[in-house]
Amino acid sequence: MAPLLALLLNLWLANSAFAGPTIKLARQAGACDNTTLSTVLPSGTYIERLNDLPNGNETYGDPFPNLGYPNATFIPAVCALTVRVTGPDNSDYRFGLFLPREQTWNRNFLAVGNYGQAGGINWADMGPGLKYGMATVSTDTGHSSPGNVLDWALERNRGALRDWGYRAVNGSIHIAKALTTRYYTLTGSNKTLDKSYWSGCSTGGRQGLKQIQIEPESLDGVLIGAPAWDTKRLFPWIANIASSFSPIGGPTYLDFSQLLFVTQYIRGICDPQDSPAGIPDGVVSWPEECNFNLNAIRCNSTGQTNCITDAQIETVLSLHADYVINGTTIFPGAPPGAEVTNPYIFDPSSITNFSLEYFKYFLYPDEANSPLWSNFSHFLDNEAAIFGHSIEANPGQATADNFDLSAFRNRGGKVIMYHGTEDSTVPTAETARFYSSVLTTTAGGSSATMDSFFKLFYVPGMGHCFPDSGTEQYVPWDIGGAGQPVLTPPLASVPGHFLDPQYDALAALFAWVNTTGTPGERNPHNITAVTWNATTSAEKSRPLCAFPRRAVYNTTRAGPIDQATSWDCPTV
Ligand SMILES: *[C@@H]1O[C@H](CO)[C@@H](O)[C@H](O)[C@H]1NC(C)=O
Ligand SMILES: *[C@@H]1O[C@H](CO)[C@@H](O)[C@H](O)[C@H]1NC(C)=O
Ligand SMILES: *[C@@H]1O[C@H](CO)[C@@H](O)[C@H](O)[C@H]1NC(C)=O
Ligand SMILES: *[C@@H]1O[C@H](CO)[C@@H](O)[C@H](O)[C@H]1NC(C)=O
Ligand SMILES: *[C@@H]1O[C@H](CO)[C@@H](O)[C@H](O)[C@H]1NC(C)=O
Ligand SMILES: *[C@@H]1O[C@H](CO)[C@@H](O)[C@H](O)[C@H]1NC(C)=O
Ligand SMILES: *[C@@H]1O[C@H](CO)[C@@H](O)[C@H](O)[C@H]1NC(C)=O
Ligand SMILES: *[C@@H]1O[C@H](CO)[C@@H](O)[C@H](O)[C@H]1NC(C)=O
Ligand SMILES: *[C@@H]1O[C@H](CO)[C@@H](O)[C@H](O)[C@H]1NC(C)=O
Ligand SMILES: *[C@@H]1O[C@H](CO)[C@@H](O)[C@H](O)[C@H]1NC(C)=O
Ligand SMILES: *[C@@H]1O[C@H](CO)[C@@H](O)[C@H](O)[C@H]1NC(C)=O
Ligand SMILES: *[C@@H]1O[C@H](CO)[C@@H](O)[C@H](O)[C@H]1NC(C)=O
Numbered sequence: 339m340a341p342l343l344a345l346l347l348n349l350w351l352a353n354s355a356f357a358g359p360t361i362k363l364a365r366q367a368g369a370c371d372n373t374t375l376s377t378v379l380p381s382g383t384y385i386e387r388l389n390d391l392p393n394g395n396e397t398y399g400d401p402f403p404n405l406g407y408p409n410a411t412f413i414p415a416v417c418a419l420t421v422r423v424t425g426p427d428n429s430d431y432r433f434g435l436f437l438p439r440e441q442t443w444n445r446n447f448l449a450v451g452n453y454g455q456a457g458g459i460n461w462a463d464m465g466p467g468l469k470y471g472m473a474t475v476s477t478d479t480g481h482s483s484p485g486n487v488l489d490w491a492l493e494r495n496r497g498a499l500r501d502w503g504y505r506a507v508n509g510s511i512h513i514a515k516a517l518t519t520r521y522y523t524l525t526g527s528n529k530t531l532d533k534s535y536w537s538g539c540s541t542g543g544r545q546g547l548k549q550i551q552i553e554p555e556s557l558d559g560v561l562i563g564a565p566a567w568d569t570k571r572l573f574p575w576i577a578n579i580a581s582s583f584s585p586i587g588g589p590t591y592l593d594f595s596q597l598l599f600v601t602q603y604i605r606g607i608c609d610p611q612d613s614p615a616g617i618p619d620g621v622v623s624w625p626e627e628c629n630f631n632l633n634a635i636r637c638n639s640t641g642q643t644n645c646i647t648d649a650q651i652e653t654v655l656s657l658h659a660d661y662v663i664n665g666t667t668i669f670p671g672a673p674p675g676a677e678v679t680n681p682y683i684f685d686p687s688s689i690t691n692f693s694l695e696y697f698k699y700f701l702y703p704d705e706a707n708s709p710l711w712s713n714f715s716h717f718l719d720n721e722a723a724i725f726g727h728s729i730e731a732n733p734g735q736a737t738a739d740n741f742d743l744s745a746f747r748n749r750g751g752k753v754i755m756y757h758g759t760e761d762s763t764v765p766t767a768e769t770a771r772f773y774s775s776v777l778t779t780t781a782g783g784s785s786a787t788m789d790s791f792f793k794l795f796y797v798p799g800m801g802h803c804f805p806d807s808g809t810e811q812y813v814p815w816d817i818g819g820a821g822q823p824v825l826t827p828p829l830a831s832v833p834g835h836f837l838d839p840q841y842d843a844l845a846a847l848f849a850w851v852n853t854t855g856t857p858g859e860r861n862p863h864n865i866t867a868v869t870w871n872a873t874t875s876a877e878k879s880r881p882l883c884a885f886p887r888r889a890v891y892n893t894t895r896a897g898p899i900d901q902a903t904s905w906d907c908p909t910v
Pocket of ligand 8 (some may be wrong): 727
């Protein structure tokens, strides 16, 4: 997603004055070596690039422009590999692997996910994993592209699409684990691979869920943010929304400033409704429960300003509405107050045509050159059939909708899922839909069973994976989730709370998985989310309570509203 990555890149550049601690450790002679490592590689797989970086504080990534992801920065001494994998059925992808020095390796393995359809090794998110002491992997998913260009799906007789769907993640986890084991054996270490983790948001969330569905043995704990798990429905829903806004500049279109106006109006109404004693706390925690009426901002006369037209109101309502086809709700709407945060809609220069690309290259490859997909008319005339075809075809078999996670749970696997309540890219309600399906299918309706292996944390006011870049809303969002460390020094974990499971969701997952002796001892019932006010450097914090609990301000203690200690997670 271009705006997100632009944000990541900008913050990353802004932070580049940060100088982390330098760990100077000797090269591991003979271990970071093509010939000796390659003995564990399957046929068709080879090490494309290998660097033993001895000094620490390095930047590392692809030597050619990586269209999807920036480099990792300020990384400690490491053996860095790029591996190319070719396999049956036109499979061809790469992955990057960071192997920390034997002394700093914590015996664990971490795979990080991708964003949108951006093809490239996610070096940027691998950097933080390395700082925890994890051997860290990321795949390019079989293509190189920015998030809004999908023509690669035609490559290799659709092999590229299957790699993107699930094969590249699965294959790179298996092969990278073998390389990890081999490397630490070669170093003469007695350390063996212990646990394997996943961290990803959006597409990365989908990838992690898909992996525990197809290979439950391959991971022990997964941190899943805002998962785009239902791709076969999500993409046509995006087309439906984009078609409501279309054409750019037409009567139903809202530009960025108009969307911002709507968002600010709704947030102004909704903030006090879910704040203690009705006093605005700057966070719209539960937007779906808000009462508001867009008639208040309806234009009554021509030339009126600070209002939107009847046609534009219909567009906003279509964004919020459940999507109904053939009389059945097929996809949930976006939460009110998140209008401005959906980059598919308002940024015509980047992703507005993303859903047309989906039809051309994912769904109807035989019509890739057809003018049918130059606008939304054909889609609007045939919506039910096209949507039906998307569900049936499930391009790349990417959808992660096997809700039976019992094989994963039975081996002690843990899921921590989180989702911003102001997410209109993957509507927040998609996570509710996933959670309740697993509750029924895996846990037999028992919340105690869910509690023992699957924790869900809503992040009040957060947008898609990250703080909302459209409005600079000052809400606590940082829990060390996927990609989040890249926004803040020290580019690992949560600033000031490195590896603290109370603040760092990935550390909470490590602790939860690593309690084989005393199961449930460190089952995370709450995680503290934080953010900073750029003006004052003050930290704002709030507990995220494991679903179905919600944070409630304690009026007896009456502490500062912006501090987590003033809030409880009462039983419901
Ligand atoms: C790390 O690299 C940056 C950029 O090259 C440099 O400014 C900084 O001094 C280095 N920090 C250390 C601790 O070596
Ligand atoms: C590693 O060895 C393989 C097989 O000999 C070769 O194809 C590849 O180019 C080598 N990679 C590097 C980084 O030297
Ligand atoms: C990323 O790092 C590689 C070295 O690993 C370097 O060749 C490349 O120029 C870097 N890219 C950017 C954009 O800094
Ligand atoms: C995952 O990869 C492993 C190792 O290559 C392979 O044995 C397995 O069949 C793959 N799983 C799926 C579902 O493709
Ligand atoms: C590894 O284990 C062996 C056998 O237990 C022991 O002899 C050796 O000293 C150990 N090596 C290291 C580096 O701890
Ligand atoms: C238009 O009129 C309605 C009904 O009187 C009112 O509620 C609304 O605020 C008006 N719209 C604007 C933008 O003033
Ligand atoms: C979408 O926009 C990109 C970049 O402007 C362009 O290359 C591509 O052809 C467009 N796709 C469609 C389906 O119009
Ligand atoms: C709606 O019904 C039509 C006619 O039976 C069918 O072709 C289409 O696939 C259905 N669409 C969905 C999304 O269920
Ligand atoms: C797992 O827990 C054990 C026992 O508390 C501890 O020694 C070990 O360091 C932990 N492992 C990790 C990777 O945190
Ligand atoms: C940060 O704090 C200052 C001073 O209290 C306040 O004026 C400003 O609005 C705050 N910024 C945000 C983004 O909340
Ligand atoms: C509020 O805090 C007080 C003091 O810590 C505590 O005794 C009380 O149970 C809390 N109230 C609620 C409703 O949790
Ligand atoms: C969060 O969990 C910790 C550890 O169990 C507990 O001490 C704390 O009171 C909890 N915080 C809230 C707000 O419930």
